[in-house]
Amino acid sequence: MTEPGRRESLPGPVRRVGVVLRRRHPEVFEALERLSSVCAERGAELRFDPRDAGWTRDDAIPMDLEGEGVDIIVALGGDGTLLRAARLVTGRGIPVFGVNLGQLGFLTNTAEAELEAGFARVLDGEGELDRRFTLRAQVMGQGVAKGGPQYALNDVVVHKPGAAQVTPIHLTVGEGESREEVGSFSADGVILATPTGSTAYSLSAGGPIIVPEVECILVTAICPHSLAVRPLVVPAAKRITVRPLDPAHVLQLTVDGLVDRALDTGDTVIVERSDLDVSLVRLPGQSFFGTMRRKLNWAARPPERA
Numbered sequence: 379m380t381e382p383g384r385r386e387s388l389p390g391p392v393r394r395v396g397v398v399l400r401r402r403h404p405e406v407f408e409a410l411e412r413l414s415s416v417c418a419e420r421g422a423e424l425r426f427d428p429r430d431a432g433w434t435r436d437d438a439i440p441m442d443l444e445g446e447g448v449d450i451i452v453a454l455g456g457d458g459t460l461l462r463a464a465r466l467v468t469g470r471g472i473p474v475f476g477v478n479l480g481q482l483g484f485l486t487n488t489a490e491a492e493l494e495a496g497f498a499r500v501l502d503g504e505g506e507l508d509r510r511f512t513l514r515a516q517v518m519g520q521g522v523a524k525g526g527p528q529y530a531l532n533d534v535v536v537h538k539p540g541a542a543q544v545t546p547i548h549l550t551v552g553e554g555e556s557r558e559e560v561g562s563f564s565a566d567g568v569i570l571a572t573p574t575g576s577t578a579y580s581l582s583a584g585g586p587i588i589v590p591e592v593e594c595i596l597v598t599a600i601c602p603h604s605l606a607v608r609p610l611v612v613p614a615a616k617r618i619t620v621r622p623l624d625p626a627h628v629l630q631l632t633v634d635g636l637v638d639r640a641l642d643t644g645d646t647v648i649v650e651r652s653d654l655d656v657s658l659v660r661l662p663g664q665s666f667f668g669t670m671r672r673k674l675n676w677a678a679r680p681p682e683r684a
Contacts, residue, residue: 388450388473388505388659392420396441396448396472398427398463400455403479409454409493413477416494420501427466441466448472450659452497456480457578460658461634464531469654473507475500476658484577484673487664499661507657510574510590511614514652515633519645528633531656532575534649535632536620536641537567537600544603546623553617560610562623565602570595570618570649577674579635585609587676590666595651614651621646 395417399406417424425448428440441448443466451467453460453476460476467474476486477493488496499505515534517524528534538545547568549560571580573588576596581587585598586609593614599607612618622629625643632638641647670676 386507386509388500388503388507390449390503392422392449392501394425394446394448395422396425396427396451396463396466397430398451398453398455398459398466399430400459400479401430401433403455405479405490406454409477409479409490412493413452413454413497416497416501420498422501427462443467443470443472450475450500452477453486454479455486456483457485458635460485461531464656465529465634465636468512468529468531468656471657473505473657473659475505482673484669485574485658487658487660487669496661500659504661505659506662508590508660509655509657511572511593511655512652513570513572513595514650514654515570515631515638516648517631517639517641517645518648519642524645525639527652528631528638529652529654530575530633531572532578532634533569533571533580534647535567535569535579535600536622536629536647537632538627539630539637539640542566542601543627544601545627545629547599548621548623549597550619550621551612551616557619560597563599563602563604563607565607566600567629568620569598569600570620571598572596577670580609586611587670587674593651595649617648617650619646619648 425441426438431438431440451463451474453463463474477488478486513530515528544564546564548562552558569580573590573592576588580598583598583600595612597610629641
């Protein structure tokens, strides 16, 4: 396991640059051309997510992460695009550099206007790795694993699809003899988030902001039907089990915003800290608190009286 929030230098040199992009953004082609120019000047080649390759240009070369791989991936878009890139590289040791073409872009820390200057600094060796741990989610049915595990940089969500209707959910923490009941509650669902994901869906549901260096898992109920249910911070070493209580309610598992599967009656979801991490590339001077102040307007002072 790695220490979250630890900074270390980006290994070099960078010869192959992978690209994951947000196709529907109106500025993505211009941003891609600017990125191509920087890479051409520094002798780096572009490779594309296979789903994007044919859509971008006729001569686009798809990434082959099982073969020659890439040295870094650039995510051109918003946080959703960066999460898609993170799914590709989880556990592979390939860092991700996010360029924000969206509105908020908390994880994509480099602004679109700074694309050339920022990525040139990365290619010059100024990039730093900010390692973030992931969660491992496994669906169990009658004590047997159903499908493979899923990994989340932001969050794992168990919730009702479609119409807004609360459903009863039961939580336990720990395993074996140390397993302990947390309790049951009725809500639209429950979010289990990393510190990285504490500024995403969990924050919108009323959860606290967790500094990335903190080793914990955040449990946030979605619209709980009780004033007594509040967000819970659990040590990262603990295993959390989510069990739906009403067999008449169909729930689903969503991992980093991507629907993974519907849950059958009797299924449980086990969530724990994984041994795999994702390395985000930051530039000197970029910090979590600076991003929080700039993008979430944290602790902003009211305007002075005229």
